[in-house]
Amino acid sequence: LGTREYMADSWYGGDGVDISAAGLRDADHPLLGAAITLADNDGIVLTGRLAVDTHPWIADHDVLGNVLLPGTGFVELALHAGGQVGCGLLEELTLQAPLVLPPEGGVQVQVAVGGADASGVRSVTVHSRADAWGQGPDGWVLHAQGALSAGGPVRTVEELSVWPPAGAVAVGVGDAYDTLLRQGYAYGPVFQGLKAAWRRGDDVFAEVELPEESWEEAGRFGLHPALLDAAMHAAIVDDSGERDGEPVLPFVWNDVTLHATGATRLRVHIGQTGSAADNNLVLNV
Incomplete structure (x- = not known):
């Protein structure tokens, strides 16, 4: 993805x-x-x-x-x-x-x-x-x-079965949604899916999950939009657990492919292409 x-x-x-x-x-x-x-x-x-x-x-x-x-x-x-x-x-x-x-x-x-x-x-x-x-x-x-x-061959992505990934350092996420609230992003429970995050160099890894009351509904989606949105919330964490001044907002998507449907929980890997200022991310879940 x-x-x-x-x-x-x-x-x-x-x-x-x-x-x-x-x-x-x-x-x-x-x-x-x-x-x-x-x-x-x-x-x-x-x-x-x-x-x-x-x-x-x-x-x-x-x-x-x-x-x-x-x-x-x-x-x-x-x-x-x-x-x-x-x-x-x-x-x-x-x-x-x-x-x-x-x-x-x-x-x-x-x-x-x-x-x-x-x-x-x-x-x-x-x-x-x-x-x-x-x-x-x-x-x-x-x-x-x-x-x-129709697309082409499936891209090779980092294997996420070893979790958390070797060499990744835990980052605190407990105040992530308080920070976003102060910036004007009043996410309710369905969108507060970020549960844990780790950093390894420029890469961020995270766990996100829908609340239990949304699990049945998730089965009707390819990938529930609130769950995919939460996957990107991991990009706001940095090495020290501080948050950047601006939240991450998607505006252009490239090469998105769905390989499984109905997920309620994701393991997330966020990489970066170009400079940090470009905010060009590669997201694998």
Whole structure:
């Protein structure tokens, strides 16, 4: 898993509603309700609705007083959409604008995957708009766009079966979320998954885990966005247990591949490419 910084029942279905009567099929994802394959280019569009009352875990991702879908949520959406068309590699995903959930009501979401080009690469976009109908095309906001492909050979990553890794020194994480809170990141329990961390040179290793009440829900995701988000929280620790002045926020993802689904706990290895100032990270979980 690489990175450059890495519905409840929907409005379309659930409760016995037959969405196939409208020419749709089940999107088979907790953030999405329905899907349709496009006739002219073999692309696909998946739709859903997000709200704090139907997806209360997202409310735990409070940034400066706003409830945001985490960047890892866009990664999850793109990977799921790619899997529907045989594209398991998210080559790149660039976040364009935050998706803010209102205190009341919700937002409609569309994930669109285009037709394959000559090399098999497909575009992917994520848009949203407020619940109200009749807004016209200007009501839609582009939140993320990128590219998907079938991918190539699996990359070799560091073996994490020996834990903690040899030579890694434990780093305290007990005040990590107090630090983030002072910076405006009011993470609730679902996003407070960082349990332990170690450092070896420039590499950071960590354990992250979802709270037990989220384990069943995690089985419906490829990788629960809150768990992947917590994996990146380990990047805030340094040798002395102090925290950097700014929290790590994902904005561009590259070469993301999912090899297993439904995890509730992760072992994490965070490496770095380029200078520390570039904040270019390589994340393996």
